[in-house]
Amino acid sequence: MTTATFGPQASQPLYELTPGTLAQLGQRFGIDYRIRNAPAGASVATGSVRDVALPQAMHLTLSDLCVNCAYSSASRQTAPWFISVVLEGHISARLGSQRIELNAGDGMCVHFTAEQPLTVFQPAQARLHTVNLAVLATNPLDLPSAPPTPGLYPWRLSTAFTQLLSDTAAEPLANWRQPLIWQGLALQLLGEGLPNYARQDPATPLAAKVPPVIPARDEARLAALHTQLASHPERTYCLSDLAREVAMSPSSLRQKFRARYGCSIFDHLRQCRLARAYQALQRGMSVQQAAHTCGYRHATNFATAFRRRFGIAPHDVISQRAPR
Numbered sequence: 001m002t003t004a005t006f007g008p009q010a011s012q013p014l015y016e017l018t019p020g021t022l023a024q025l026g027q028r029f030g031i032d033y034r035i036r037n038a039p040a041g042a043s044v045a046t047g048s049v050r051d052v053a054l055p056q057a058m059h060l061t062l063s064d065l066c067v068n069c070a071y072s073s074a075s076r077q078t079a080p081w082f083i084s085v086v087l088e089g090h091i092s093a094r095l096g097s098q099r100i101e102l103n104a105g106d107g108m109c110v111h112f113t114a115e116q117p118l119t120v121f122q123p124a125q126a127r128l129h130t131v132n133l134a135v136l137a138t139n140p141l142d143l144p145s146a147p148p149t150p151g152l153y154p155w156r157l158s159t160a161f162t163q164l165l166s167d168t169a170a171e172p173l174a175n176w177r178q179p180l181i182w183q184g185l186a187l188q189l190l191g192e193g194l195p196n197y198a199r200q201d202p203a204t205p206l207a208a209k210v211p212p213v214i215p216a217r218d219e220a221r222l223a224a225l226h227t228q229l230a231s232h233p234e235r236t237y238c239l240s241d242l243a244r245e246v247a248m249s250p251s252s253l254r255q256k257f258r259a260r261y262g263c264s265i266f267d268h269l270r271q272c273r274l275a276r277a278y279q280a281l282q283r284g285m286s287v288q289q290a291a292h293t294c295g296y297r298h299a300t301n302f303a304t305a306f307r308r309r310f311g312i313a314p315h316d317v318i319s320q321r322a323p324r
Helices: 019-029 159-169 177-193 218-233 237-247 250-261 265-282 285-293 299-310 316-322
Strands: 002-004 013-018 030-036 045-054 058-067 073-077 079-090 090-095 098-103 106-112 119-122 125-135 153-158
Touching: 013 019, 019 030, 045 177, 045 237, 073 098, 073 285, 079 090, 079 098, 079 159, 079 177, 090 106, 090 125, 090 153, 098 106, 098 153, 098 265, 106 177, 125 159, 153 177, 153 265, 153 299, 159 177, 218 250, 237 250, 250 265, 265 285, 265 299, 265 316, 285 299, 285 316, 299 316
Parallel strands: none
Antiparallel strands: 002 045, 013 045, 030 073, 045 058, 058 125, 073 119, 079 106, 079 125, 090 098, 090 119, 106 153
């Protein structure tokens, strides 16, 4: 394992990020940076950006910046899974029609492609402290494969885990123990952040998992159904109607959908509904409005499902919204 440090530690003079140094970072990581209203030699941000190359096709970046000029970053590559956690400050992210805001203690797991890039906007702020983990290949860790269509999945970290990440990020990477510690934390980030539908069934050994053969015609129909549920989770669905739409029997649709995506149809629908509700709460909707906009008829059932998915109540998201 190799560890590369880009920029100084917190105890050293701050590193200055200019449009030129951001361009260098962009070439290195396949990112397009756009800076708002900043001359060529301006100080876009000061602080540190450190990266750790981990084994098993993972790459970790620790960023701790004072952002002087708002800027955005857009990926130019494909990542099976990408995780970003905000320890302090706030950012907003966009993937296609999905848009979310992340504040301290928020995380997101994303699958993006060059055709459907992830765009992140970093507004000017006194401190933006983040941890970013890119998974370059899923095979070395036996991780679930990326879904057929890009997706963005927010979640809320526990206070204890957020503090652990903050404390570890404050330690110098020169200490030989740090890359080992970050390797363990990277695996924990994946365990916390991967969406439920993507997780392997723990009752079945990985070695026994033999992907079933699904005809190309059925693959296309399943992909269309998967996208339809993600795009319109507020609608009411029943299995028999969905089966007719894709020209399968209900039992065949159930089996093939689970085989292709690792979850049931209605598990996927629930995750899409709750992700939309999280975004709606961040945009200023009430709990009742968020419940209705994502397809829940009763706010009580919605609150129970939301707490089970994100570990916090819907009202907690409202209380965490930055004042406008």
